Amino acid sequence: MSTTIESHSQPAPVRRPLLRRLVGFNLLTAVLLGVAGYYLGWFIGHQVSSGKSFKFISATDENDVALLLAYLFGVVGFLIGLGFANYPVSRLLGKPASLREKEDEGIGRYFGLCTDHKVVGMQYLVGIGLFFFIAGLNAMLIRTELLHSTPTTIAPNQYLSLVGMHGAMMMGVMTSGVLGPFANYFVPIMIGARRMAFPRIEALTFWLLMAAGFILTSTIFFGGFPTGWTGYEPLNDQAVMGMDSYIVFFALVGISMCLLGLNMIATIITMRAPGLTWSRLPIFVWSVLATSVLMVLAAPMLIATLAMAALDRTISTSFFMPGGGGSPYLFENLFWFFGHPEVYILALPGFGIVLELLPVFTRKPLWGYRLAVSGMLGVALLSFFVWQHHLFVSGINADLRPFYMLSTEIISIPTGFIFLCVMGTLWKARSSFTVPMLFCLGWTFNFLIGGLSGVFLSDTPSDTDTHGSFFVMAHFHYTIMGGLIFTFFAAIYYWVPKMTGLRFNERLAKAHFWLMFVAFNSTFMPLFVLGMKGMPRRVSSYAPNLHGLNVWVSISAFVLGFSMLIFLFNAVYSLIVVRLPAAANPWRSKSLEWQVPTPVPVNNFEQIPVIDSDPYDYGTPLGIGGTEPATAGA
Amino acid sequence: MAEPNHARRFTVLWVVASLIATPLVIVLLGPILPPGNGSQQASGHVTDNTVLLAMATPVLLLVVIYLIYAIIVFRQPKGGVLEGPAVRGNQRLQTWWIVVTSILVLSLAVYGTVRLEEDGAGSGGGPSPVVVPSGKKLKVQVIAQQWEFTYRFPEYGGVEVPHLELPVNQMVELHVTSLDVIHSFWAYQLGVKADANPNVDNVVYVKPTHEQTFEVRCAELCGIWHGAMFDHGHVVSQEAFNTWIAEQQTKYAAATKALPPYSKTYLPEPTRRAE
Secondary structure (H helix, E strand, O other), X not given: OHHHHHHHHOOOOOOOOHHHHHOOOOHHHHHHHHHHHHHHHHXXXXXXXXXXXHHHHHHOOOXXXXXXXXXXXXXXXXXXXXXXXXXXXXXXXXXOOOOOOOXXXXXXXXXXXXXXXXXXXXXXXXXXXXXXXXXXXXXXXXXXXXXXXXXXXXXXXXXXXXXXXXXXXXXXXXXXXXXXXXXXXXXXXXXXXOOOOOHHHHHHHHHXXXXXXXXXXXXXXXXXXXXXXXXXXXXXXXXXXXXXXXXXXXXXXXXXXXXXXXXXXXXXXXXXXXXXXXXXXXXXXXXXXXXXHHHHHHHHHHHHHHHHHXXXXXXXXXXXXXXXXXXXXXXXXXXXXHXXXXXXXXXXXXXXXXXXXXXXXXXXXXXXXXXXXXXXXXXXXXXXXXXXXXXXXXXXXXXXXXXXXXXXXXXXXXXXXXXXXXXXXXXXXXEOOOHHHHHHHHHHHHHHHHHHHHHHHHOHHHHHHHOOEHHXXXXXXXXXXXXXXXXXXXXXXXXXXXXXXXXXXXXXXHHHHHHHHHHHHHHHHHHHHHHHOOOEOOOOOOXXXXXXHHHHHHHHHHHHHHHHHHHHHHHHHHHHHHOOEOOOOOOOOOOHHHOXXXXXXXXXXXXXXXXXXXXXXXXXXXXXXXXXXXXOOO | OOOOOHHHHHHHHHHHHHHHHHHHHHHHHHHHOOOOOOEHHHHHHHHHHHHHHHHHHHHHHHHHHHHHHHHHHOEOOOOOOOOOEOOOOOHHHHHHHHXXXXXXXXXXXXXXXXXXXXXXXXXXXXXXXXOOOOOOOEEEEEEEEOOEEEEEEHHHOOEEEOOOEEEOOOOEEEEEEEOOOOEEEEEHHHOEEEEEOEOOOEEEEEOEOOOEEEEEEEOOOOOOOHHHOEEEEEEEOHHHXXXXXXXXXXXXXXXXXXXXXXXXXXXXXXXXXXX
């Protein structure tokens, strides 16, 4: 190993001409090999499935075997092209392998397998941003169709594909919305480590996710899929080939999530700097740890479920087909056993960001550190015991409904801890209302509405009215968009100055927040009413008396979409065009990541720091101005 | 300038606001909450929704008023770099918070369970529901398929009809099942929702309390015409129902003979792809 480390310390190689630099293991090679793999799989698929045992396929002009193989071979080719095979192959051949990939290169390191966690963080931010944009456009199209109470603009099957793509992309790609960019970038720095535990796996999670997002988008070439993000059987089995895109997409997302979680857990447990005890760990790192545990335990269930669905579709197994002795209930159970932890995978990083940022902007220590940690761990643990509340009216285990009602309602206790910690930190604070702070406060309001509306859904009798209606839709948009996406933007405005050394235009950023906050509430608040008036989810035709409110929602949604364009403009303008330099520590944060130089050196720290307190050492022992001793809270 | 007693100020604000808002919510919003008083179960839901909303109101006000108060009062002066008090928690407050939220949550769960087990709450109760209302019940089978509901009356020769009529003040035992994918039978005004699964008999009880027209929708994504899976049903007097069902029996006599014998579920057709 020592040879590789020496070679790393040599001066950077001479710049080669552009054409020479394009040859090698990078994104270009990966795309070419991916396309080659795709056609190879397509060819093999058609060869094997024309045999007698697969005769039923020839009844239609669909060939799921060919498409699934094409996707799998394509992904393998893509990963080989990026250079993921180099290390294992070198080791198998007994040759010394490079431990670091592309860490010294210039712009090229962003277009390939790079083992620097900071590069992966930036890759994630841009890559996820791309798919967030596509999924957001889908939402705009959905709302365009809902301007009319009957299908007009968009054909019903395309409408369902849009709904499915929007849901799956947001639930799949955005699952890593915080962990991908911000945990990969900042967790090693926050815990005083030089890198992640498994840098190559870290890069793999990103490129798998990109392949997955691309595959999901490609569903439009195969007829789309009609099931929404849940992919319920037997509709799943009935659907055309576009369904296979969904299956491969979500399975790849599952693998990516699982590996991301494992990597985070290993890093946080084993690589903390000396003195960084569990009670000094930044709260954001705690939230990442709790999320990672959920990812590792929940994602394999998803992968297995989708593998069964793929077998049902290709070789006529009958895991979920009632006609062959299977049960659609099995799919619902397995899916939600993944699916409910999944929604907390989306929520928990948001908790972490809010609690991490509030002390900085209130100039106070985090109030109730232990309570916050137990809240997050409590939510993570309980999230595995609530999944059947998605099946209250399904007729399965009807006598167990009181249990799931109880477990679902109990989960609001640890969630309440987080609210108490937020309120405690705000108490007698010296708050500056910077843009990240505004997004955190926006989270508090949105997640409150999301949580309280959840009470109606957790109560079985009341759920009878709201289940499967727009009420549910409003509820989870308040928790996911109002929760995850608001904190995602808080994190962007807070940390991107560290990641790039550049700052955003504050006026545009504030305009973004206020427009987004108002338009978000104006979009989703009326959906509660629509749901209560009896509008089911995922429909393109609805009762004419709901037309007015739907037009209102659509217009608000367009404004919400416009607020994202303000952000996009601000990002391009501030970070690419004018490039305003950011101060070294603009928020006067005491956290470790703001104490390292910008740009962060490849190895993060010259010397591993020794930690002697948690990063929330704000505030004075006496109250402000010293007029009265600080009495603890209310 | 002495610091005002923020805790007392905030508590007063919150208590007053809650005392005003909660009764207003109950009186003004309660009666218009869904799904109305179309059936015994639906009336139950209105009560439940009112109770939940009344419980949620003070919680909502607690956080919202607190946020507004904190944003207005606890500010950094312009250009200031003041530090806040270095308070890291309050054991007593934390304990109280845990106790109060736990009591709230547990009482919610107990309330929900009691209400659920009273009359099934119009929620799909599976093949053998725990709670079976006593007395005479009218059996109706709801058969879902892409993209319509049909209704079969086993007590009337197994006749199958395309639109639903129910007698008023009569406990109805709905057996919801599907011939293809998962649907969900949602009779909005009656407060009934039960998933229609292939090969499953999902039983739900409902007792309409007055004559009315109600909406029937599908509440589970079932393919491209999911949104169009919509119909009106009617609750009519017992006499009108008797006339109607007799008419249907004559009208569909030939079709009834061609139907498979009444059964709790029907195995779906072999897997097929949509066009």
